[in-house]
Structures are given as structure tokens and as C-alpha cells.
Amino acid sequence: MNALDLPLDPGWAVAVSTVMWTVIGLATGFVGSRLPDAAIDHDTWLTRIRDVEDHGRIYQRRLRLNRWKDLLPEAGALFPGGTSKRHLPGRDDRSLIRFAMETRRAELVHWANLVAGPIFFIWCPPGLGAAMVSFGIAAHLPFIVVQRSNRAQIERILDARRT
Numbered sequence: 001m002n003a004l005d006l007p008l009d010p011g012w013a014v015a016v017s018t019v020m021w022t023v024i025g026l027a028t029g030f031v032g033s034r035l036p037d038a039a040i041d042h043d044t045w046l047t048r049i050r051d052v053e054d055h056g057r058i059y060q061r062r063l064r065l066n067r068w069k070d071l072l073p074e075a076g077a078l079f080p081g082g083t084s085k086r087h088l089p090g091r092d093d094r095s096l097i098r099f100a101m102e103t104r105r106a107e108l109v110h111w112a113n114l115v116a117g118p119i120f121f122i123w124c125p126p127g128l129g130a131a132m133v134s135f136g137i138a139a140h141l142p143f144i145v146v147q148r149s150n151r152a153q154i155e156r157i158l159d160a161r162r163t
Helices: 010-033 051-063 065-071 093-115 117-122 126-162
Strands: none
Touching: 010 093, 010 117, 010 126, 051 065, 051 126, 065 126, 093 117, 093 126, 117 126
16 A cells, blocks of 8 residues: 555556656646746756766766767747757857756756656555656656756856856
8 A cells, every 4th residue: 555545556556647747747847937037047056056067077978968868858849938958049148048047947847847756655556656756767867967967068158258
């Protein structure tokens, strides 16, 4: 049995979980697309690039990011007003700053999806709940890494232009 003793056998728990991952993904994407610029025009404790990330270079060196990042789907333009992050909109400072904002938006959406994982323990048996949390991590961490790497590269470019 699960934490709330809901009578979901594993088959139904997987079915409900599949629907819930979809609902969570669409809901966080929609809410994220509506975040005001003031919420994403600066880094927070969560989104700031850490020293250990070596200005995003660690993702290239350790994870070989350039080899697989283009294989990830891009849904930034799914909702009206959304922005695809597949390509830079321009190379001027204003375009880079805007793109950095959009990477923060995407990162926040993927963090919101990732941290939703524990709710699956409500209807899933413990082993399946752990599998759902693991799925959330595996499905969203690569997107977080890509957004952080892209933003770190943009910050390096903008910093170099300022000096």
C-alpha cells in the first residue's frame, strides 16, 4: 500500500502517473510562460551560476553537452508568447539579455517539474513512487543543465563586451 492507502494497483498507478506528468508539465509550462520579465531578468539563489560550474564549461567537459543537447525537444514556443531556445534570436546585447531571461524561465519550469516528483507517492506504491521521482530527475535535469550552460555562455560574452 501507499502512504494514503489509495487502492491503486501498479497498472493504474502508472496510468495516473503518466497523465499527471503530462498535466504537471503543461501547467508549469503555462505558468512559466506567464512569468513577468521582472521575475526572470535576474538570477536568484536557484538560478545563479556557481563557481563550480566554471562559467558553464563543466557541462562541456564532463557531460559532453554539445554531443546531445540538440537531441532534446524544444517546447518554449508551445504557449502564445513563448520563445524557442533552439537558436539565438540575435547577437546584440539586447537579444542576448532576452535569451538569458528565457533560459531562466525554462530552468524554473524544469525545476518545478522535477520537484513535483514526491507527489507520486500519494497514489504509487513506494517502489513505483521512487521510479517516478527518478524519472522526473532523468527527464528534467538535462534541460536544466542546457539552460544553465547556455546562460553561462551568454554571461561570458556579455562580461567580455563590458570590459
